Amino acid sequence: xxxxxxHNQHVKFFRELREAKGRAEHGAFLxxxxxxxxxxxxxxxxxxxxxxxxxxxxxxxxxARALQGGKWPCLELTARAFRSLSDEQSPQGVAIxxxxxxxxxxxxxxxxxxxxxxxxxxxxxxxxxxxxxTAEFLGCKALVAVGDCVDLFEPKVVRATAGAIFRLxxxxxxxxxxxxxxxxxxVTVAATVSEGGSPPEQMSAEGPVAVVIGSEAHGLPxxxxxxxQARITIPRGGQVESLNAGVAAGIVLYAAARQVNTKDKx
Amino acid sequence: xxxxxxHNQHVKFFRELREAKGRAEHGAFLxxxxxxxxxxxxxxxxxxxxxxxxxxxxxxxxxARALQGGKWPCLELTARAFRSLSDEQSPQGVAIxxxxxxxxxxxxxxxxxxxxxxxxxxxxxxxxxxxxxTAEFLGCKALVAVGDCVDLFEPKVVRATAGAIFRLxxxxxxxxxxxxxxxxxxVTVAATVSEGGSPPEQMSAEGPVAVVIGSEAHGLPxxxxxxxQARITIPRGGQVESLNAGVAAGIVLYAAARQVNTKDKx
Numbered sequence: 001x002x003x004x005x006x007h008n009q010h011v012k013f014f015r016e017l018r019e020a021k022g023r024a025e026h027g028a029f030l031x032x033x034x035x036x037x038x039x040x041x042x043x044x045x046x047x048x049x050x051x052x053x054x055x056x057x058x059x060x061x062x063x064a065r066a067l068q069g070g071k072w073p074c075l076e077l078t079a080r081a082f083r084s085l086s087d088e089q090s091p092q093g094v095a096i097x098x099x100x101x102x103x104x105x106x107x108x109x110x111x112x113x114x115x116x117x118x119x120x121x122x123x124x125x126x127x128x129x130x131x132x133x134t135a136e137f138l139g140c141k142a143l144v145a146v147g148d149c150v151d152l153f154e155p156k157v158v159r160a161t162a163g164a165i166f167r168l169x170x171x172x173x174x175x176x177x178x179x180x181x182x183x184x185x186x187v188t189v190a191a192t193v194s195e196g197g198s199p200p201e202q203m204s205a206e207g208p209v210a211v212v213i214g215s216e217a218h219g220l221p222x223x224x225x226x227x228x229q230a231r232i233t234i235p236r237g238g239q240v241e242s243l244n245a246g247v248a249a250g251i252v253l254y255a256a257a258r259q260v261n262t263k264d265k266x
Numbered sequence: 267x268x269x270x271x272x273h274n275q276h277v278k279f280f281r282e283l284r285e286a287k288g289r290a291e292h293g294a295f296l297x298x299x300x301x302x303x304x305x306x307x308x309x310x311x312x313x314x315x316x317x318x319x320x321x322x323x324x325x326x327x328x329x330a331r332a333l334q335g336g337k338w339p340c341l342e343l344t345a346r347a348f349r350s351l352s353d354e355q356s357p358q359g360v361a362i363x364x365x366x367x368x369x370x371x372x373x374x375x376x377x378x379x380x381x382x383x384x385x386x387x388x389x390x391x392x393x394x395x396x397x398x399x400t401a402e403f404l405g406c407k408a409l410v411a412v413g414d415c416v417d418l419f420e421p422k423v424v425r426a427t428a429g430a431i432f433r434l435x436x437x438x439x440x441x442x443x444x445x446x447x448x449x450x451x452x453v454t455v456a457a458t459v460s461e462g463g464s465p466p467e468q469m470s471a472e473g474p475v476a477v478v479i480g481s482e483a484h485g486l487p488x489x490x491x492x493x494x495q496a497r498i499t500i501p502r503g504g505q506v507e508s509l510n511a512g513v514a515a516g517i518v519l520y521a522a523a524r525q526v527n528t529k530d531k532x
Contacts, residue, residue, distance in 0.1 A: 039506070043505075130510050130512075130513060133506060133509065133510060133513075134509060134510070134513050135504075136504040136505070136506050137500075137502055137503070137504050137506050137508070137509050138502075138503050138504065139502070139503015139504050140503075140504075160510075162506060162507070162508070162510075163506055163507075164504070164506040167504060167505050167506060168504070199524070200520075201467070201524065234403075234520065235524075236403055236404075236405070237403070237404050237405015237406070237523060238401075238402040238403050238404065238405050238406075238430070238433060238434070239309075239402070239433050240305065240399060240402050240403050240428060240429055240430040240433060241428070241429075242403070242428070243399065243400060243403050243516070244396050244399060244400070244426075244428075244512065244516075246396075246510065246512065246513055247396060247399075247400050247512055247513055247515075247516035248516075249513075250509070250510075250513035250514075250516050250517050251516050251517055251520045254466075254500065254517045257503060258465070258467065258501075
């Protein structure tokens, strides 16, 4: 049976995942499109339910078939009903409700050579998703979201991760919990600050390193920068005020990953 | 006189700058908001005309006054008329028509120690704007857009540059012109490729370096990578397919800038 009504309760279930309230209620988040869902399937991520349009995009045909042949309930929808649940401007016609999986920070054992990405009150969904994508690509151990960050499972964040959300452990904690964990695990906390720190490639890589990135608008709180063991600043050659937060995080995380990598070899 | 009609010819002039055709006709592009316009004023960029809402946002009050006291024509608009020309979802109520200024590649003399950012058929406006911002921040000499790139002066690009567009020389050329210039100026062309290249920090920095970045969707054409003197690959530690193009460009440009910087000192 192909569902056509946006008011159908199953269609509504998917639509509700676009909002924090719905995600909390259902314990699931929305992922759309061939690329994202392909990563979820490859990672064998737990899927609660799937939704497939009767007219999926060409690029999504194979994924649509995989979703229809899976061990989860799969809705068949008209294009109209699919559009009503989709968060995309041009939906590909494939969506999943993916189980929300958070890591517990106290279960993340940091070893020498580990790099962790720490987002501190990062509010922008695009920057957060890009950070998850970058951290996973570079082989970071986990992403830790500290304090009042954007919801990691909102559609814009999920999209910007390009599927890395299904690969990288994600923890959400309060500032106190973060500091307690860092101390207990002897993690070197490196704060990225706009001035006064060392260049990224001079970062000390003794033991595990947690690279802390602040919000694009406000940077890191002064108290966080002071409490960190190291302060990192990307040297500026031009006149504009700052880098995009995602780009800055990429440069610093890359330097940390290479430091650690080089030590391993040496 | 405060204009209220979206059909007023002066309001229409601004609105037309949102499209390539209008920009070509008027030789100007649209820049909005306190931050962007602040950078334009600081850089003493040629301004063709300004538009100010009678109710600008608090953050834009000072810029509104500066625009009203400038040596260019300044329209006063109702909020409704301003919205009709704005490309922003929440307009701050200040806009300028900035003169389009392109650099001629053959007038860019590359010296040892110079790094240039080269966008090769880069189509995404956000990535292009971020690249301009990153290149300016890191002190690159210029940005060269080669082949069929997104229009450098479209509103989304301009916004993502965060004002760097008013600081960095921008050239648009065909592939043949780029190669001829690189040869004539003995520029080392370093192509960023997804596999098989050297890590960024091992980039040779003899003479000027042009770091070439391809599109997010397709990467660099094979022929470009082959013809370049160096191939750069960011080592992957995780499982996702790729980095965001803006982040990848940032990592490679930073490494190039630091190589050059270190040589200067040594």
